[in-house]
Amino acid sequence: MAAGKLKLTDALVKAIEPAGSQSEFVVWDTEVIGFGLRVRARSKTFIVTYRPAGGGRGVNAKRFKIGSPQSIPNVREAHRLALATLGRVAAGGDPAAERAEERRLAQSTIRDLLDRYDVHLRRRGHVKRTDTLSLLRRRLKPLLRRDIASVKAWEYAEIIERLDLATGGTGGATFRTRCSTFLNWATFDARVLETNPLAGYRRKRDTRQERVARVEFGRALSDVELSAIWRTADPETAFGRLVRFLVLTGCRRSEGSRLVWSMVDLPKGRIDLPATFTKQARGHTVYVSPMLNDLLTHQAENSVVSDFVFPSARTGGPMSGWSKAMDPSDKRTAGGTRPGKPGLVKASGVSFTLHDLRRTFRTGLSRLGVENEIAELALGHARADLEARYNRDDCETALRSAFLAWDRHVEENIRDATSAPSVFN
The missing domain is CATH 3.30.160.390 (Integrase, DNA-binding domain)
Structure with a gap:
C-alpha cells in the first residue's frame, strides 16, 4: 500500500x-x-x-x-x-x-549525571574516582532528584559554607574543587548546562587566625607522638597494620588501602605502584625495609583471602570508613548503653590525620640527612629534573638507603619510648 x-x-x-x-x-x-x-x-x-x-x-x-x-x-x-x-x-x-x-529532564537530574560522570572517570582511569563520587553523592544528596540546570549557584555556595563551618574550612574547599570539576564536565562534555555555576565562586580571604589554624592543621609529628601512634595501631588488625605501613612508607592513605599483592615483590624488596594508581599519574616504587618486610609477611599470614594487602575485614575489598576509624571527635565512646571502642586519635592521645604520617615521613628523611631530591623521590614526588640527576642504579641505591634510614629511626624511637615511662601507656 x-x-x-x-x-x-x-x-x-x-x-x-x-x-x-x-x-x-x-x-x-x-x-x-x-x-x-x-x-x-x-x-x-x-x-x-x-x-x-x-x-x-x-x-x-x-x-x-x-x-x-x-x-x-x-x-x-x-x-x-x-x-x-x-x-x-x-x-x-x-x-x-x-x-x-521531558526526556532531557529525565537524563539531566544530578543523580543521573553523577552516574554518567562515574562512567566517564572510570573510562579515564581516574585514581580518585570512588572517593570523588562518594563525596559528591553525599554532599549533593538533597539535590539528586533536581534538574541540574535548576540548581542555583547560591545553593552550591550554601553547601560549601556549611562544610567550612563544620570542618574549619577544609571540607568546603575539597567539595568546591571536586564539584566544580563535575560541573565543568556537565557543561562541556554532557552539555546540559550553559555555564558552570561555580565558575566565578571564590573562597573568602582567610583571616590571620584562619591562616594560623590552617598551617597547624597539617604537621609533622614528633618522635613521641609517632611512637604513641605506632604502639596504638594494633598489629593484629588490618587497619593497625595499614597505619604502620603508612608510617614506614609515607604512602597516601588511598595508596595503602588499594594496594594489591601483585604490586608487592618481597624477594626483590620492592613495591611497584603503577601510574594509574598514584595521584601524580606516574609509577612509584617503595623499597621494602626490614620492619616493612616483617609487617607484610605477618599481613600475608593473618589476613583474610583477598587481592588487597590491607582488605576490609567486613567486605574483603578496599578499606574505607576513615572518619569512624580515626574518630577525632570521639563520637564512638559518647552516649549509648554500649560505648564503642575509641578511635585511633583518642586511643593514641595524638591529634593527627593519616596524611600527617606522610608529612612526618618527608620531614624525617630531611632530618636524617637524606638529600632533598631523594626524599622527594621516596615520597613519589618524581619529576624529570630530579630523576635526570641520577642514573637508575644510583637512584635505587640512594632510595633503598633512605627507606632503611627511616626504618632504623622508627625502630629506635619505638624501642626508646617503650623502655621509658610514657603518658600514653
Missing part, C-alpha cells in the same frame, strides 16, 4: 503491511485532519502532524508520535489521543517540544 488518505479502521490498520523496501509511508485519516498511520520497514505508528500555534505556514510542520497499534487498543482510542494532542496545540502548546524537554 502507498501513502494516501483513507478512513482508518481497526481492520485497515491490521491489514496494512510494513513498508518493506520503502523507507516509510503515511496513510492519513480522512476523519481527523493531521492524524495518520506511519508505516516503516518493520513498524507502524500513529502520529499527528501540526504547526506550533502562532507560527503560521512559515513554520515547518512537526510530527508527534502518539503510540503504536500494540500500545493503543483501537483506532477509536487513537482518534481520542490525536484530538487531545491537537487541542494542546490550539491552546498554545508544543507536544513535541514538551516531550523532548
Whole structure:
C-alpha cells in the first residue's frame, strides 16, 4: 500500500503491511485532519502532524508520535489521543517540544549525571574516582532528584559554607574543587548546562587566625607522638597494620588501602605502584625495609583471602570508613548503653590525620640527612629534573638507603619510648 488518505479502521490498520523496501509511508485519516498511520520497514505508528500555534505556514510542520497499534487498543482510542494532542496545540502548546524537554529532564537530574560522570572517570582511569563520587553523592544528596540546570549557584555556595563551618574550612574547599570539576564536565562534555555555576565562586580571604589554624592543621609529628601512634595501631588488625605501613612508607592513605599483592615483590624488596594508581599519574616504587618486610609477611599470614594487602575485614575489598576509624571527635565512646571502642586519635592521645604520617615521613628523611631530591623521590614526588640527576642504579641505591634510614629511626624511637615511662601507656 502507498501513502494516501483513507478512513482508518481497526481492520485497515491490521491489514496494512510494513513498508518493506520503502523507507516509510503515511496513510492519513480522512476523519481527523493531521492524524495518520506511519508505516516503516518493520513498524507502524500513529502520529499527528501540526504547526506550533502562532507560527503560521512559515513554520515547518512537526510530527508527534502518539503510540503504536500494540500500545493503543483501537483506532477509536487513537482518534481520542490525536484530538487531545491537537487541542494542546490550539491552546498554545508544543507536544513535541514538551516531550523532548521531558526526556532531557529525565537524563539531566544530578543523580543521573553523577552516574554518567562515574562512567566517564572510570573510562579515564581516574585514581580518585570512588572517593570523588562518594563525596559528591553525599554532599549533593538533597539535590539528586533536581534538574541540574535548576540548581542555583547560591545553593552550591550554601553547601560549601556549611562544610567550612563544620570542618574549619577544609571540607568546603575539597567539595568546591571536586564539584566544580563535575560541573565543568556537565557543561562541556554532557552539555546540559550553559555555564558552570561555580565558575566565578571564590573562597573568602582567610583571616590571620584562619591562616594560623590552617598551617597547624597539617604537621609533622614528633618522635613521641609517632611512637604513641605506632604502639596504638594494633598489629593484629588490618587497619593497625595499614597505619604502620603508612608510617614506614609515607604512602597516601588511598595508596595503602588499594594496594594489591601483585604490586608487592618481597624477594626483590620492592613495591611497584603503577601510574594509574598514584595521584601524580606516574609509577612509584617503595623499597621494602626490614620492619616493612616483617609487617607484610605477618599481613600475608593473618589476613583474610583477598587481592588487597590491607582488605576490609567486613567486605574483603578496599578499606574505607576513615572518619569512624580515626574518630577525632570521639563520637564512638559518647552516649549509648554500649560505648564503642575509641578511635585511633583518642586511643593514641595524638591529634593527627593519616596524611600527617606522610608529612612526618618527608620531614624525617630531611632530618636524617637524606638529600632533598631523594626524599622527594621516596615520597613519589618524581619529576624529570630530579630523576635526570641520577642514573637508575644510583637512584635505587640512594632510595633503598633512605627507606632503611627511616626504618632504623622508627625502630629506635619505638624501642626508646617503650623502655621509658610514657603518658600514653
